[in-house]
Each structure stands twice: as structure tokens, then as C-alpha cells.
Amino acid sequence: MFWLSVRRIIRSGLNNFSRNTFVSFSSIMVVTITLSVIAGLIFLQAILQSSLNEIKSKVDVSIYFIPTAQEESILSLKSSIEQLPEVATVEYIDAEKALSDFREKHKDDYLTLQALDELDENPLGAYLNIKAKEASQYESIARFLEGSSPVIQDAASIIEKINYNQNKIVIDKLISIIDSANTLGFLVTLIFVIISIIITFNTIRLNIYMAREEIGVMRLVGAGAHIVRGPFMVEGALYGLIATGATTLIFLPITYWLGNKMTAFFGMNLFDYYIANFFQIFLIVLASGVILGSISSFLAVRKYLNK
Amino acid sequence: MIYFNKVSKYYNDSYPALAGVDFVVSPGEFVTIVGHSGAGKSTLIKMILADEKPSEGSVFFESLDIGRLRGRDLINLRRRIGTVFQDFRLLPNKTAYENIAFAMEAAGKTDEEIESDVPHVLDLVDLGHKIFSFPHEMSGGERQRLAIARAIINQPEMIIADEPTGNLDPINTYEVVQILKKINDLGTTVILTTHNKGVVDSIGKRVITMEKGKIVRDDKAGSYVL
Numbered sequence: 001m002f003w004l005s006v007r008r009i010i011r012s013g014l015n016n017f018s019r020n021t022f023v024s025f026s027s028i029m030v031v032t033i034t035l036s037v038i039a040g041l042i043f044l045q046a047i048l049q050s051s052l053n054e055i056k057s058k059v060d061v062s063i064y065f066i067p068t069a070q071e072e073s074i075l076s077l078k079s080s081i082e083q084l085p086e087v088a089t090v091e092y093i094d095a096e097k098a099l100s101d102f103r104e105k106h107k108d109d110y111l112t113l114q115a116l117d118e119l120d121e122n123p124l125g126a127y128l129n130i131k132a133k134e135a136s137q138y139e140s141i142a143r144f145l146e147g148s149s150p151v152i153q154d155a156a157s158i159i160e161k162i163n164y165n166q167n168k169i170v171i172d173k174l175i176s177i178i179d180s181a182n183t184l185g186f187l188v189t190l191i192f193v194i195i196s197i198i199i200t201f202n203t204i205r206l207n208i209y210m211a212r213e214e215i216g217v218m219r220l221v222g223a224g225a226h227i228v229r230g231p232f233m234v235e236g237a238l239y240g241l242i243a244t245g246a247t248t249l250i251f252l253p254i255t256y257w258l259g260n261k262m263t264a265f266f267g268m269n270l271f272d273y274y275i276a277n278f279f280q281i282f283l284i285v286l287a288s289g290v291i292l293g294s295i296s297s298f299l300a301v302r303k304y305l306n307k
Numbered sequence: 308m309i310y311f312n313k314v315s316k317y318y319n320d321s322y323p324a325l326a327g328v329d330f331v332v333s334p335g336e337f338v339t340i341v342g343h344s345g346a347g348k349s350t351l352i353k354m355i356l357a358d359e360k361p362s363e364g365s366v367f368f369e370s371l372d373i374g375r376l377r378g379r380d381l382i383n384l385r386r387r388i389g390t391v392f393q394d395f396r397l398l399p400n401k402t403a404y405e406n407i408a409f410a411m412e413a414a415g416k417t418d419e420e421i422e423s424d425v426p427h428v429l430d431l432v433d434l435g436h437k438i439f440s441f442p443h444e445m446s447g448g449e450r451q452r453l454a455i456a457r458a459i460i461n462q463p464e465m466i467i468a469d470e471p472t473g474n475l476d477p478i479n480t481y482e483v484v485q486i487l488k489k490i491n492d493l494g495t496t497v498i499l500t501t502h503n504k505g506v507v508d509s510i511g512k513r514v515i516t517m518e519k520g521k522i523v524r525d526d527k528a529g530s531y532v533l
Contacts, residue, residue, distance in 0.1 A: 001415070004417075004418070008412055012409075015400070015401070015405075016400055019400045020400065213396070214398055214399065214400075216396075217396045217397070217398060218398070218409070218413070219385070220356065220385060220390055220396065221385065221386075221390075221409065221410040221413055221457065222382050222383070222385040222386035222410070222413045222414060222461075223382075223409070223412075223413035224379075224382055224413070227412065227413055
């Protein structure tokens with residue numbers, strides 16, 4: 001009996017959907033707009049995340065060593081720093097590499113290169129580049145490097161300088177930007193999603209308002225709540241299903257165009273991101289659409305069921 | 308079968324829609340309720356269908372106090388009563404077949420029962436040729452016959468017809484009244500409200516006359532007297 005009832009509800013929902021073409025079309029349009037907002041927010045978050053990662057990757061703490069420092073001492077210090085839980089990577093750049101990097105960086109600065117050539121020895125020392133897992137962890141790494149732990153005490157004689165203090169203002173500012181961007185992004189997402197849900201809910205509520213007499217007739221012939229409500233929920237889910245197809249299709253040419261034109265600006269190719277994450281994005285949009293459509297119908301019908 | 312026990316109904320502060328109404332309808336009876344607009348006929352019908360609750364008194368369907376029914380009990384009551392209205396109250400997006408099938412589905416009938424009974428009842432009300440028509444493709448008389456077919460499909464114990472001929476021409480009115488009489492002859496209780504003197508006189512059965520929310524006449528084999 002349960003499956004018979006489910007089959008009848010689905011058939012009735014499909015019939016209502018196909019016979020109310022205008023209402024179905026307009027509802028699908030509204031749900032498509034809502035799902036486009038949700039999909040747009042997924043892309044926005046991805047762009048934000050990519051930009052933040054880009055900025056984060058540019059921040060590091062460097063330990064410069066005097067030119068006469070022994071490589072073993074530096075590598076020993078490197079392995080000690082790598083033990084710290086906050087540290088993501090520690091890169092060792094030896095004196096020769098430091099020099100060639102310097103030459104590459106100043107390849108158009110003839111005077112500097114000429115001055116460098118005048119010297120008999122490599123004036124640059126080796127250095128360690130430390131990247132933290134989170135931007136907020138640079139301070140505690142710096143505290144460790146400036147502290148009195150035995151490892152640092154041993155290495156104190158070969159350390160020329162630690163550049164954390166020069167970078168501190170930039171790092172602090174970056175931490176605050178990242179925090180603000182995350183909070184703002186979350187709030188904007190929340191507001192847009194709420195507005196979209198309200199618009200969709202009201203559209204579906206209007207459709208069901210138009211069918212309120214029909215609901216009254218169904219109740220009058222002795223139909224139980226699930227028989228009345230079920231087909232409307234099926235219709236709502238169908239709006240979500242078709243709107244999901246429309247939304248995912250619409251975003252193909254949009255992201256393709258943005259991928260071609262705006263990759264440098266966004267710091268990522270949106271089309272590649274879309275294709276790589278298509279299945280996850282499709283599932284999120286589908287679940288949002290179907291749940292939004294069916295739950296809106298469920299709530300809207302409830303008002304007329306008790307009459 | 309139906310028992311109104313000192314039933315009154317008040318809407319806001321105006322005069323009562325029903326004022327101390329007392330009457331009994333026995334099984335198998337054909338009762339016609341007449342009265343001017345605002346006399347209380349529709350309020351009385353709504354109370355039998357649990358669409359309205361009495362402000363005072365009680366309405367019983369056999370031993371069930373209708374005003375106290377909730378949920379599943381209310382659904383079961385409505386399945387025992389077939390309804391026909393002046394405005395047909397058909398499901399506009401369903402064909403004639405589907406309108407009747409819906410009432411059977413609501414009553415938990417199987418697909419086999421639906422497939423065998425629906426064409427049969429449509430033939431009974433002379434709508435066999437309109438089986439796949441939507442209500443908007445049918446005339447007023449055809450729609451009302453469809454509403455009657457839907458009302459009787461689950462073999463209810465009672466049919467309530469609230470001004471069923473109000474929107475019909477004389478020929479369709481005659482046909483509808485004949486169908487209701489036939490249903491009553493087969494043992495189903497019928498409660499009919501109407502303004503139409505011709506209809507009341509042609510039935511020749513019990514007539515309850517209402518005025519300002521009260522029963523002013525109750526004649527065993529009455530005619531339209533106002």
C-alpha cells in the first residue's frame with residue numbers, strides 16, 4: 001500500500017507539473033535564479049580562497065646566516081625548526097643559490113651587478129625560508145626563533161638576522177584582512193542565500209495559494225494529508241531538479257568566458273575549477289534545489305490542510 | 308443517522324446563523340432543506356461536513372460528535388459522506404476519470420477497483436464519452452453529473468447536495484434531481500438544499516424550511532412554502 005501510494009503521488013505530481021505549464025515555467029525560472037545565486041557564491045568563495053592562498057604564499061619568515069656559517073649547523077637548525085607544529089615548510093637556500101637569485105632579481109640593474117662583480121667573494125650568506133601553516137602562526141614561530149631554547153642559543157653565532165620584525169606589520173595586516181574577508185564572505189553568503197530562499201518560498205506559496213480551493217476539495221473527498229501534500233512536494237522537487245539542470249548549463253558558457261578573460265584577475269581559471277569540481281557543485285545545487293522546492297511546498301500546503 | 312442537538316452558530320456579533328436547531332435525519336431518508344439566502348442552510352451543511360463547528364450544541368453522525376472529530380476520524384467521516392455543490396468543486400487539472408479515481412485513491416482502493424468502477428459510474432451518469440475530458444471542457448450539467456459520480460463512487464452512507472441545481476438549466480436540473488432520487492431509492496440518505504420550488508415539489512419527500520437560522524417548518528411530504 002505504501003509503494004502504491006508513493007507511485008500515485010509521483011504520477012499526480014508529474015501530471016500537475018505538465019498540466020500547469022505556465023506556473024511550472026515561472027517557478028523553474030525563480031528557482032533557477034536562486035540556484036544561480038548559490039552556485040555564484042560557490043565560485044566567489046573559490047576565488048576568495050584562491051586569492052587568500054596566493055597572498056599567504058607570499059608571506060614567510062627568513063633566517064639569514066653569516067657567509068661563513070657551516071652548512072651542517074644550518075641544516076641542523078632547519079630540522080629543529082621543522083619539528084615545530086606551526087611550521088608547514090622550511091626551505092634551505094645556500095649561498096650560491098642566494099647569489100644567483102640575487103643576480104636574476106637584479107638582471108636589469110647594471111650598476112648593482114657591476115658592483116657585485118667587483119667583489120672577490122660571495123657577499124651573501126645562506127638563508128632559511130619558513131612558511132607557517134596559518135598566517136596567525138608566524139608570531140609564535142618568531143618567538144621561538146628569538147627565544148632562549150638551546151637550539152637557538154647554539155645557532156646564535158651564525159644567525160645574521162631574522163626578518164620577522166620587518167614583516168610583522170604586513171603579516172598582522174594580512175591576518176586581519178583574511179579574518180575580515182572570511183567573516184564578510186560568510187555574511188554575504190548567508191544574506192544572499194536567505195533572500196533567495198525567501199523569494200523561492202514565496203513563489204511556491206503563491207502557486208499553492210492559487211490551488212487552495214483544490215486542496216479544500218481534496219480534503220472534502222476524504223483525502224489524507226499525505227495524499228494532498230505529496231504531489232505538491234513532487235512538483236516542488238521537479239522545479240528544483242529542472243532548475244539544477246538549467247543552472248549547471250548556464251554556468252558552462254559563463255565560466256568559460258570568465259576563464260578566458262579574467263583568469264589573471266581572479267588568480268584562477270574558473271572554467272577549469274568548474275570542470276574539476278563539477279560533480280560536487282552539481283550535487284550541492286541539486287540538493288539545494290530539490291530540498292528548497294519540496295520543503296517550500298510542504299510548508300505552504302500545511303496552511304491549507306487544517307481548513 | 309444525523310442528529311442536531313440545540314445547535315447555534317454565531318459569527319462575530321451579528322444575529323445567529325443558526326439558533327437552537329433541533330432535528331433528526333433517519334437512514335434512507337431524502338430531506339430537502341429550503342430557505343432564503345442567509346437562512347442558515349449552508350451553515351447547517353458545513354456542520355455535517357465538519358467545515359464549521361457549532362458555537363452551542365452538538366451535531367452527531369450516528370454516535371460520533373462531529374464537532375470533536377480530529378485527524379484520521381475526520382477523514383473517515385468525510386469518506387462516509389458524498390458531497391455535491393453548486394460550484395461543482397471538481398479538480399480542474401484532472402480529467403473526468405482522474406477526478407473520480409482521486410476519490411477512490413483517497414479511500415485506499417486498488418488500481419484494479421479503480422479501473423473497473425470509474426468507467427462504470429461515468430456510464431451511469433451518462434458521461435462515458437467524456438472520460439478523458441477536463442472539467443473546463445464540459446458543460447455545467449456534465450460537470451454536475453461528474454460531481455455526483457464522484458460523490459457516489461465510494462458508496463457513501465449519505466449524499467449532501469448543497470444547491471446542486473443552482474447553476475443549471477431546467478433540463479439539467481431535472482436530470483440531476485432524477486439521479487439524486489435514484490441514489491436515494493437504492494438506500495442512500497440524501498440531504499438536499501435548494502431555492503428551486505419546482506425541484507422541491509417534484510421530489511415530494513420531507514421538506515425542512517429555515518428562516519433566520521431557525522427551522523420554521525418540517526413537513527413529512529412537503530412542498531415549497533415560504
